[in-house]
Structure formats: C-alpha cells, structure tokens
Amino acid sequence: MKFRPEQFQRWQPCPPDILAPLLQYLHRRFDLPLDLLQQYQWLQQNLKTLALTHPAHQPPQKPEPMAIGIPALKLGGKIPKITSAAARFFGTAATKHVVELPDRSALQSYLAVARFPLSMDDCIQCTEAGVVIVRYRGIPIGTGFLKLDSPDTPILQSQFSK
Amino acid sequence: MELATEHLERYRAIIPEWEAFLESLQHPLPTVLWTNTLRITPEELVAILREEGIAVTPLPWYPGAFRVQSEHPSPGTTWAYFAGLFHIQEEVSLLPPYLLQPKPNERILDLCAAPGNKTAQIAVMMGNTGTVVANDHNRHRVGAIRAVVDRLGLINVSILVSDGTSFSPRNGTFDRVLVDVPCSCEGTSRKTPTVLAQCSLHFSQRLAKRQLLLLKRAVEVCRPGGIIAYSTCTYAPEENEMVVDQVLQLFPEQLEILPITLPNFTFSPGLTAWQGHELNRNLRHTLRVYPHQNDTGGFYVALLRKRQ
Numbered sequence: 001m002k003f004r005p006e007q008f009q010r011w012q013p014c015p016p017d018i019l020a021p022l023l024q025y026l027h028r029r030f031d032l033p034l035d036l037l038q039q040y041q042w043l044q045q046n047l048k049t050l051a052l053t054h055p056a057h058q059p060p061q062k063p064e065p066m067a068i069g070i071p072a073l074k075l076g077g078k079i080p081k082i083t084s085a086a087a088r089f090f091g092t093a094a095t096k097h098v099v100e101l102p103d104r105s106a107l108q109s110y111l112a113v114a115r116f117p118l119s120m121d122d123c124i125q126c127t128e129a130g131v132v133i134v135r136y137r138g139i140p141i142g143t144g145f146l147k148l149d150s151p152d153t154p155i156l157q158s159q160f161s162k
Numbered sequence: 163m164e165l166a167t168e169h170l171e172r173y174r175a176i177i178p179e180w181e182a183f184l185e186s187l188q189h190p191l192p193t194v195l196w197t198n199t200l201r202i203t204p205e206e207l208v209a210i211l212r213e214e215g216i217a218v219t220p221l222p223w224y225p226g227a228f229r230v231q232s233e234h235p236s237p238g239t240t241w242a243y244f245a246g247l248f249h250i251q252e253e254v255s256l257l258p259p260y261l262l263q264p265k266p267n268e269r270i271l272d273l274c275a276a277p278g279n280k281t282a283q284i285a286v287m288m289g290n291t292g293t294v295v296a297n298d299h300n301r302h303r304v305g306a307i308r309a310v311v312d313r314l315g316l317i318n319v320s321i322l323v324s325d326g327t328s329f330s331p332r333n334g335t336f337d338r339v340l341v342d343v344p345c346s347c348e349g350t351s352r353k354t355p356t357v358l359a360q361c362s363l364h365f366s367q368r369l370a371k372r373q374l375l376l377l378k379r380a381v382e383v384c385r386p387g388g389i390i391a392y393s394t395c396t397y398a399p400e401e402n403e404m405v406v407d408q409v410l411q412l413f414p415e416q417l418e419i420l421p422i423t424l425p426n427f428t429f430s431p432g433l434t435a436w437q438g439h440e441l442n443r444n445l446r447h448t449l450r451v452y453p454h455q456n457d458t459g460g461f462y463v464a465l466l467r468k469r470q
Contacts, residue, residue, distance in 0.1 A: 056267055056291060057318055059320040060295050060297075061332055065320040067308050069311075069320075070316070088245060136241055137210075141245040160244070
C-alpha cells in the first residue's frame with residue numbers, strides 16, 4: 001500500500017482513515033499498545049513512508065524541511081514495514097514477533113547482515129513468518145525477516161541497518 | 163606528525179602556560195561518549211561497555227558522559243552504538259548545548275547543525291519533546307544529521323537546508339538558539355593536525371564576516387528573553403570576542419552577556435582587548451578553553467540573553 005498522489009500532502013499528518021489500519025497492523029503484529037502508538041504524530045514523508053514525531057513538534061515552514069522526526073513505517077509493499085529506527089524506538093514495548101539474539105555469534109551474524117538459523121526459544125510469539133523486531137539483551141537494534149519453513153529451525157535474514 | 167604551530171605564535175600573550183599548551187597539541191584527543199538517556203541509564207551503559215571491553219571514566223562536569231580509557235574495540239563499532247545507546251562526541255563540543263540548557267517542550271534552533279552532534283545532545287536534553295530545528299546550508303552534510311537522528315531515535319528534530327544568514331523569520335521565534343559557526347578550526351588540531359596549515363589572520367577575518375551575519379540572524383529569530391549560545395573551535399579573537407563585540411554594538415539595548423559558571427572544568431575568561439582594539443568589558447564572562455586545561459580541543463563560547 002502507499003498514498004495515492006492526490007491524497008498525499010508532504011509533512012501533513014496522516015489522515016485518520018489511512019492511519020488507523022496501519023496502527024492496528026503494528027498492534028496486531030508486535031502487540032504494541034495502541035495507546036502508545038497513538039501518542040505520537042504520524043506525518044506523510046513521501047508516498048511510501050510515514051515519519052514519527054512528537055505531537056508538540058512545530059516544524060519550520062520555509063524552506064520545507066528535509067526531514068522531520070524519524071522514518072517509521074514503509075508503505076510500499078503489500079504489508080507495511082516497520083523501519084529500523086522505529087523498531088529501536090518501539091522495540092522494548094513489543095511482545096510479539098520479536099527475536100532475542102541468543103549469543104554473540106548470533107549478534108555478529110546479525111550485524112553482518114547475514115542469514116542464520118535460530119531456535120524457537122529465541123523467537124518470542126513468532127507465529128507467522130515476516131518482519132520481526134530484533135533485540136539483543138532485551139535492547140532493540142533493528143529488524144529482520146523471519147522464515148518459518150522448518151518449525152524446528154527458524155531462519156533470520158538480518159535487515160540490520162546502521 | 164609535526165604540527166605547523168608557527169601560526170599560533172600570535173596567541174602566545176593570551177594563552178596561559180604556553181609550553182604546556184604546545185605540548186598538549188602533540189597528543190591525540192581522548193574519545194568521549196554520552197549516554198542516550200532516552201534509551202538507557204548511564205549505569206547500564208557502563209556495564210554494557212565493560213562487557214564489550216571498553217573501560218570508561220565519568221566526566222566530572224557532564225552527567226552521563228564518559229571518557230574512554232581503552233580504544234580497542236572502538237566504541238563506534240559496538241552493537242550498543244548501533245542500538246543508539248550512546249553517542250560519540252568531542253568533550254569540548256559538549257559545552258554549547260550544556261550551557262544553553264534547553265528545557266523540555268521548548269523551541270530550539272541549531273543554526274549551523276551539521277554533523278548533528280550538538281543537535282542530538284539538545285534533543286536528548288529536552289527528553290525528545292518540543293522542537294529542535296537543525297539547520298545547515300550544506301545539503302551534503304545534512305545526511306549525517308539524519309543518520310544521528312535515526313540511530314538515537316530523536317522524534318523532536320526537524321532538519322532544514324538553508325543559508326543560516328538568511329534563515330527565514332517565517333519559521334517563528336525560538337526560546338534558545340545555538341550558533342556553532344563555521345570557523346578556522348584551530349582548536350581541532352589534535353584531531354586533524356593538517357588544519358593549522360590553512361589558518362591565517364586573513365582566513366579568520368574572512369570567516370568573521372559570515373560569523374557576524376549568522377550571529378545577527380540568530381539574535382533576530384530568538385524570542386525576547388531567549389538565550390543565544392555562540393561558539394567556535396578556534397582561538398582566533400577575530401572569530402570569537404570580536405564577532406560578539408560587533409553584535410553587541412549592533413543590538414546595544416537588546417543583548418546582554420550572561421556569565422558562565424562551569425564547576426569541575428577549567429577555562430579562561432574571554433578577552434576584553436586584542437591587538438589595540440578595546441572590546442566590551444563583559445566579554446570577560448565568555449569562555450575560552452585551551453587543550454592543556456582539560457585534555458580536550460580548543461573552544462570558545464559566549465552566552466547572550468535577548469532582553470524582554
């Protein structure tokens with residue numbers, strides 16, 4: 001999904017009818033509390049991206065800002081994708097579709113943007129394949145794509161981004 | 163590498179402990195980092211760094227900031243850095259935001275923001291609330307601000323590309339303005355030894371014209387009662403006290419210099435005369451930092467209040 005050009009207004013708040021299902025998705029996918037997500041201002045950054053900012057933020061008008069807050073949600077694909085910045089921002093509150101890297105070896109693989117096996121014990125409430133929030137020692141560091149082809153050996157494709 | 167220190171000779175009369183100053187320039191700068199308190203406490207960060215083999219000691223004057231004792235591994239290559247738990251910044255460049263004292267929910271302008279270290283510091287000091295406008299005229303350097311903002315998770319920052327000398331008044335007024343101007347960077351020679359080769363009196367005088375325009379615009383967009391911090395990383399009085407002196411003459415009724423107090427940090431007072439020029443006497447309340455005083459780079463900060 002993405003904005004239709006006629007809907008799009010750069011750096012304006014995302015219209016409620018578009019935003020509500022997106023926040024519902026984040027709530028369903030990661031069990032992020034809706035009231036937490038609704039505390040913030042979600043702005044239209046471009047046709048495919050929503051940015052996250054503080055509700056009291058007063059951005060400058062002239063010239064148009066190059067960036068406001070952090071890029072938070074990518075809308076270009078079939079389903080929205082949480083960005084690395086947003087995963088780090090919200091990741092401690094997530095209780096579903098979270099991967100806890102078990103050791104330094106897994107951490108090194110993740111930082112090397114590798115694809116590597118995990119055990120189901122490392123996967124918190126990962127009931128479906130797809131994007132997961134990746135944490136180490138309980139601290140969110142980014143996202144990954146989890147494959148569940150083999151129920152005993154889930155595979156994580158790192159999407160680590162500096 | 164042998165430093166081209168001949169240019170610095172003209173400061174011999176104003177820099178205390180001249181030999182110690184010259185000697186300090188021969189040593190590389192210690193690495194300093196500060197805690198992203200939006201994500202972690204300083205105590206938790208110290209424990210994580212220790213596990214990564216990085217020993218740190220707290221800075222005596224800045225809560226949550228640390229000097230790195232061991233450089234291997236480099237803190238900037240650790241997972242904790244990528245997770246946005248801390249930021250690496252030269253100790254002396256922590257001064258302007260610290261002295262500016264931004265408060266939650268205020269509106270702050272960082273007029274010459276790239277690469278965004280001080281912007282980030284301000285945003286975190288504000289608890290990720292309110293508005294920080296990070297402006298820079300160099301489009302290519304703005305990417306560095308974005309990277310810092312994304313990694314640290316700063317949702318109270320807007321990034322703008324515009325010439326700070328003509329920063330639009332349509333953007334409203336600001337409670338506090340940081341003007342960390344482009345300068346001759348003499349104070350960074352411990353980090354970049356080649357920097358002194360480009361320095362000259364003529365170079366400083368040329369930069370001072372733009373610095374004055376930037377500071378003047380900062381005064382114009384600061385709200386009455388607001389605070390302006392002017393800073394450089396150079397020793398040159400032409401870029402420091404003489405710029406502030408000129409802006410005081412331009413706004414004689416509107417501006418006052420605020421005295422700077424900074425416990426546990428050694429510094430020298432600003433100059434009130436230089437090479438035959440008598441300057442505003444209150445410039446003694448501004449702050450000069452020389453590398454040998456705290457094992458840092460060189461720096462200058464003036465704090466100004468715009469009267470109601």
